[in-house]
Amino acid sequence: MFKEGDWLLIRYEDKKYLRRLDSKGSLNVKKDILKFSFLLNKPEGLRVGKFEVFKATLEDIILLGFRRKTQIIYPKDAFYIAFKLGIRKNTRVLEFGTGSGALCAVLSELAGEVHTYEVVEDFFKLAKSNFERFGLGKNVVFHLEDFLKAEIKNEFYDSAFVDVKDPIPFLDKLHRVLKNSAPVGFLLPTTNQVVDLLSNIKGLFGGIEVVEIFHRYYKTVPERFRPEDTMTAHTAYLVFCRKIYN
Amino acid sequence: MFKEGDWLLIRYEDKKYLRRLDSKGSLNVKKDILKFSFLLNKPEGLRVGKFEVFKATLEDIILLGFRRKTQIIYPKDAFYIAFKLGIRKNTRVLEFGTGSGALCAVLSELAGEVHTYEVVEDFFKLAKSNFERFGLGKNVVFHLEDFLKAEIKNEFYDSAFVDVKDPIPFLDKLHRVLKNSAPVGFLLPTTNQVVDLLSNIKGLFGGIEVVEIFHRYYKTVPERFRPEDTMTAHTAYLVFCRKIYN
Amino acid sequence: MFKEGDWLLIRYEDKKYLRRLDSKGSLNVKKDILKFSFLLNKPEGLRVGKFEVFKATLEDIILLGFRRKTQIIYPKDAFYIAFKLGIRKNTRVLEFGTGSGALCAVLSELAGEVHTYEVVEDFFKLAKSNFERFGLGKNVVFHLEDFLKAEIKNEFYDSAFVDVKDPIPFLDKLHRVLKNSAPVGFLLPTTNQVVDLLSNIKGLFGGIEVVEIFHRYYKTVPERFRPEDTMTAHTAYLVFCRKIYN
Amino acid sequence: MFKEGDWLLIRYEDKKYLRRLDSKGSLNVKKDILKFSFLLNKPEGLRVGKFEVFKATLEDIILLGFRRKTQIIYPKDAFYIAFKLGIRKNTRVLEFGTGSGALCAVLSELAGEVHTYEVVEDFFKLAKSNFERFGLGKNVVFHLEDFLKAEIKNEFYDSAFVDVKDPIPFLDKLHRVLKNSAPVGFLLPTTNQVVDLLSNIKGLFGGIEVVEIFHRYYKTVPERFRPEDTMTAHTAYLVFCRKIYN
Numbered sequence: 001m002f003k004e005g006d007w008l009l010i011r012y013e014d015k016k017y018l019r020r021l022d023s024k025g026s027l028n029v030k031k032d033i034l035k036f037s038f039l040l041n042k043p044e045g046l047r048v049g050k051f052e053v054f055k056a057t058l059e060d061i062i063l064l065g066f067r068r069k070t071q072i073i074y075p076k077d078a079f080y081i082a083f084k085l086g087i088r089k090n091t092r093v094l095e096f097g098t099g100s101g102a103l104c105a106v107l108s109e110l111a112g113e114v115h116t117y118e119v120v121e122d123f124f125k126l127a128k129s130n131f132e133r134f135g136l137g138k139n140v141v142f143h144l145e146d147f148l149k150a151e152i153k154n155e156f157y158d159s160a161f162v163d164v165k166d167p168i169p170f171l172d173k174l175h176r177v178l179k180n181s182a183p184v185g186f187l188l189p190t191t192n193q194v195v196d197l198l199s200n201i202k203g204l205f206g207g208i209e210v211v212e213i214f215h216r217y218y219k220t221v222p223e224r225f226r227p228e229d230t231m232t233a234h235t236a237y238l239v240f241c242r243k244i245y246n
Numbered sequence: 247m248f249k250e251g252d253w254l255l256i257r258y259e260d261k262k263y264l265r266r267l268d269s270k271g272s273l274n275v276k277k278d279i280l281k282f283s284f285l286l287n288k289p290e291g292l293r294v295g296k297f298e299v300f301k302a303t304l305e306d307i308i309l310l311g312f313r314r315k316t317q318i319i320y321p322k323d324a325f326y327i328a329f330k331l332g333i334r335k336n337t338r339v340l341e342f343g344t345g346s347g348a349l350c351a352v353l354s355e356l357a358g359e360v361h362t363y364e365v366v367e368d369f370f371k372l373a374k375s376n377f378e379r380f381g382l383g384k385n386v387v388f389h390l391e392d393f394l395k396a397e398i399k400n401e402f403y404d405s406a407f408v409d410v411k412d413p414i415p416f417l418d419k420l421h422r423v424l425k426n427s428a429p430v431g432f433l434l435p436t437t438n439q440v441v442d443l444l445s446n447i448k449g450l451f452g453g454i455e456v457v458e459i460f461h462r463y464y465k466t467v468p469e470r471f472r473p474e475d476t477m478t479a480h481t482a483y484l485v486f487c488r489k490i491y492n
Numbered sequence: 493m494f495k496e497g498d499w500l501l502i503r504y505e506d507k508k509y510l511r512r513l514d515s516k517g518s519l520n521v522k523k524d525i526l527k528f529s530f531l532l533n534k535p536e537g538l539r540v541g542k543f544e545v546f547k548a549t550l551e552d553i554i555l556l557g558f559r560r561k562t563q564i565i566y567p568k569d570a571f572y573i574a575f576k577l578g579i580r581k582n583t584r585v586l587e588f589g590t591g592s593g594a595l596c597a598v599l600s601e602l603a604g605e606v607h608t609y610e611v612v613e614d615f616f617k618l619a620k621s622n623f624e625r626f627g628l629g630k631n632v633v634f635h636l637e638d639f640l641k642a643e644i645k646n647e648f649y650d651s652a653f654v655d656v657k658d659p660i661p662f663l664d665k666l667h668r669v670l671k672n673s674a675p676v677g678f679l680l681p682t683t684n685q686v687v688d689l690l691s692n693i694k695g696l697f698g699g700i701e702v703v704e705i706f707h708r709y710y711k712t713v714p715e716r717f718r719p720e721d722t723m724t725a726h727t728a729y730l731v732f733c734r735k736i737y738n
Numbered sequence: 739m740f741k742e743g744d745w746l747l748i749r750y751e752d753k754k755y756l757r758r759l760d761s762k763g764s765l766n767v768k769k770d771i772l773k774f775s776f777l778l779n780k781p782e783g784l785r786v787g788k789f790e791v792f793k794a795t796l797e798d799i800i801l802l803g804f805r806r807k808t809q810i811i812y813p814k815d816a817f818y819i820a821f822k823l824g825i826r827k828n829t830r831v832l833e834f835g836t837g838s839g840a841l842c843a844v845l846s847e848l849a850g851e852v853h854t855y856e857v858v859e860d861f862f863k864l865a866k867s868n869f870e871r872f873g874l875g876k877n878v879v880f881h882l883e884d885f886l887k888a889e890i891k892n893e894f895y896d897s898a899f900v901d902v903k904d905p906i907p908f909l910d911k912l913h914r915v916l917k918n919s920a921p922v923g924f925l926l927p928t929t930n931q932v933v934d935l936l937s938n939i940k941g942l943f944g945g946i947e948v949v950e951i952f953h954r955y956y957k958t959v960p961e962r963f964r965p966e967d968t969m970t971a972h973t974a975y976l977v978f979c980r981k982i983y984n
Contacts, residue, residue: 009453011452011453042491043426043427043491044426044427044491045426045427045428045452045488045489045490045491046490046491047452047490047491047492052452052453052490054427054452054453054488055427057330057332057429058329058332059329059330075329076326076459079325079326079328079329080322080325080326082325082329083304083305083321083325083328083352084303084305086303086304088355088356089335106329109334110334110356180289180290180291181289181290181291181300181301182291183303189716189718190716190717190718191471191717191718191929191933192715192716192717192933194464194471195468195471195929195930196468198466198467198468198471199468206257206291206293206298206300207255207257207298207300208466209463209466210463210464210465210466211461211462211463211464212461212462212464213322213459213460213461213462214459214460214461214462215457215458215459215460216457216458216459216460216725217455217456217457217725218440218456218457218458218483219456220444220454220455220456221444222440222441222442222444222445223684224681224682224684225437225440225441225444225682225683225684226681226682226683226726227725227726228725228726229724229725229726230722230723230724230725231722231723231725232721232722233708233709233719233720233721233722233723234718234719234720234721237464242291242300243291244291244292244293244298245288245289245290245291245292245293246293435962435964436962436963436964437683437687437963437964438687438961438962438963441683441684462971463971469930470927470928470930471928471929471930472927472928472929472972473971473972474971474972475970475971475972476968476969476970476971477968477969477971478967478968479954479955479965479966479967479968479969480964480965480966480967501945503944503945534983535918535919535983536918536919536983537918537919537920537944537980537981537982537983538982538983539944539982539983539984544944544945544982546919546944546945546980547919549822549824549921550821550824551821551822567821568818568951571817571818571820571821572814572817572818574817574821575796575797575813575817575820575844576795576797578795578796580847580848581827598821601826602826602848672781672782672783673781673782673783673792673793674783675795683963686956686960686963687960687963688960690958690959690960690963691960698749698783698785698790698792699747699749699790699792700958701955701958702955702956702957702958703953703954703955703956704953704954704956705814705951705952705953705954706951706952706953706954707949707950707951707952708949708950708951708952709947709948709949710932710948710949710950710975711948712936712946712947712948713936714932714933714934714936714937717929717932717933717936729956734783734792735783736783736784736785736790737780737781737782737783737784737785738785
């Protein structure tokens with residue numbers, strides 16, 4: 001049942017809205033109005049005129065609710081990353097930098113524990129406020145600290161994800177704090193960054209893969225089934241590898 | 247540390263091999279040989295000559311180890327599906343048909359409980375043997391039974407995934423056994439099937455999305471960074487939606 | 493040398509402008525101004541401050557200069573179509589409907605003769621005015637007429653292109669007016685249309701191919717080489733085949 | 739009508755064969771046989787049992803008939819290149835290196851005159867023999883010579899295409915022998931090469947575009963309309979630009 005304070009994903013034709021259920025609130029689209037008081041104690045998954053109302057998923061929250069000052073890690077990439085990192089209930093995962101917290105939110109839903117490092121205070125605050133607003137991340141430890149300066153025991157982490165402009169200076173320490181065979185991912189927007197990483201990584205990490213992910217959406221009218229006109233052509237290159245013992 | 251019986255992912259140049267650590271075993275590639283006895287009690291993530299040896303991940307096991315008689319659900323799709331279905335530690339998820347068990351294996355890693363239905367006895371046995379061989383799926387209940395005939399309580403499942411040739415006859419029962427607002431996914435190889443589904447689904451489910459996912463891999467030589475020559479162009483269309491209360 | 497009346501393609505950073513060289517004219521972008529009088533009798537391919545000025549190509553004219561009331565056939569598709577139709581200097585090619593004339597303009601650059609049919613008077617006028625404005629198509633015969641009613645001799649055309657919502661009613665006549673083995677192309681935005689065509693074409697035409705074409709553009713900054721953020725995901729499905737004698 | 743010596747494109751189910759019509763010849767596929775004597779003086783575009791027989795197009799000849807020692811320029815890229823270079827009946831176009839002659843064959847079909855340079859004698863001979871075998875290229879001048887050493891007048895060419903591993907040393911001379919505003923294309927398999935070119939080109943050429951082209955083919959069974967399972971993921975990056983006067 002919907003209740004006061006729930007985060008709602010409201011669809012109206014092709015559009016999506018993320019709203020908090022405030023019983024005094026409402027949503028106006030074109031000539032239609034959805035009064036939120038009507039939703040209270042109604043079953044979730046409700047069709048009201050042209051509106052469809054669901055409980056918001058994590059994907060909805062990240063895409064529509066997270067405030068961002070940087071390029072976000074898109075759910076299409078985040079979902080795949082979490083699996084490539086082998087995230088499970090008992091995994092302790094390292095992330096830096098935090099950015100707006102989008103990947104961190106996905107990791108924290110699945111992992112046992114997430115430690116995330118960020119040196120830019122604005123991002124650190126942004127990510128924390130995104131988490132607080134949506135009640136996320138009880139298992140996340142936020143560090144406003146340079147990963148290079150952080151005191152971390154050897155072989156402390158089960159896996160790691162790195163989203164910084166130049167990951168090269170971090171590779172040695174990253175290698176040290178990971179368990180053997182641990183999976184690592186990197187997000188890099190440009191080919192130059194990937195080339196640099198590939199040139200520097202091979203002594204420390206193996207099983208290297210570089211991949212781009214594309215999602216192509218379709219219009220849902222059955223009589224005229226066809227793809228959407230445009231799509232996201234690029235977010236970033238993803239590099240995955242695993243710690244080599246040495 | 248590697249130990250007898252571990253499933254290994256061995257890389258040699260661009261090739262991947264899934265092997266069980268049998269201390270009498272070995273792997274020959276070109277003129278190189280890797281004797282498995284050497285691996286015993288060595289740290290995981292080992293480089294031995296041109297070989298790199300890791301503990302196999304679930305992705306490795308599905309892609310290289312699962313026997314199949316049907317088109318497999320690829321990890322690239324399976325990973326995304328699990329997230330779109332909102333699978334978490336306490337989720338009870340429904341799947342039919344089981345097929346070779348690839349998606350089921352991914353769901354079971356994340357969900358609390360998976361119930362999977364299959365009517366073809368050969369597939370049922372295949373999936374079970376895939377799970378047994380790799381020690382997967384303690385939280386999976388396999389049903390050799392037509393989902394339409396199964397006795398299931400109303401609003402029993404948190405989410406569902408459907409991979410059958412013609413999902414239309416199953417829609418009413420599917421709707422009944424799902425909780426309100428529950429996410430559902432369908433995997434359909436042809437546009438004709440998608441058109442049929444879209445034509446029949448709208449009274450029962452809302453928030454419909456249709457998506458294709460592409461993964462494009464790159465060669466990892468930094469001096470000649472470029473995509474692989476070929477890629478998978480199609481596995482299936484994925485349709486996601488959520489139960490509408492009515 | 494640039495001269496009065498030339499069609500110019502002007503680039504300024506990532507933007508493109510199509511302008512006619514009117515010696516009294518100018519182009520303002522941000523704080524920069526390009527006076528066209530400066531260009532007169534200067535060599536083509538000129539860099540003036542941040543502006544680059546070229547003679548416009550046919551691609552520039554179609555993309556930036558053609559007025560349209562319908563979905564345009566994009567140059568990426570048009571170029572490929574012309575070649576699949578085997579258009580050469582001595583080819584007599586049939587097209588219907590004319591639409592805004594984009595494909596017709598490409599065909600006419602290469603073919604000996606183009607006959608194009610259009611039943612909607614508004615499109616007929618639009619295409620003609622597009623051609624007149626840019627001085628195109630001396631070898632094009634425009635027909636404001638239903639192709640089905642047109643009097644055309646048997647085996648009159650070397651090749652044909654069809655861009656109408658429902659091509660099925662035209663197939664018999666199309667077959668009759670084409671030479672044996674003649675290549676034919678169809679442009680169809682939806683999968684439903686392709687399915688219909690494939691269901692009806694096989695007695696008359698063979699060697700059938702269905703293809704989608706994607707162009708993915710890159711940012712041209714060498715220090716940060718990466719794809720553009722978005723791309724065109726769909727214009728249309730292209731169907732090619734050849735007349736079967738019967 | 740088919741006649742002795744014609745190049746045939748024969749289709750049988752999904753397969754394509756390029757054969758010369760030798761009246762003593764035949765083609766066996768599975769249990770079916772097509773005797774070529776049957777084709778003589780029959781209309782082109784013939785269906786004989788499961789066989790479909792057409793006159794071969796240039797695309798068929800390049801893809802199925804050209805012998806190659808290098809990576810070929812694919813028709814999908816070649817067609818687009820010819821148009822981006824603005825090739826018309828009166829164009830004099832420069833190409834180096836010749837390679838196996840695939841692009842040269844496309845250019846020569848459309849241009850007035852093609853001058854192609856190749857330094858490797860094996861490639862030079864290969865391209866010439868490909869052209870002779872299929873009776874192509876009356877308007878092509880083959881040079882077994884280093885483009886850098888060739889004596890060429892200033893502003894001699896209307897456009898040019900460059901397919902060499904490292905185009906940088908050729909840029910100055912290329913610029914000199916082109917007319918102002920002339921379009922130029924480069925084919926480069928790796929991102930490293932593109933980055934190098936972009937770093938060196940900007941003083942001499944403007945209007946730079948970098949693009950990848952993808953073709954995605956579909957199975958043609960109307961009841962199960964869906965893409966082919968695999969596709970070509972990469973042939974090369976195409977760089978287009980135009981000569982800047984300086």
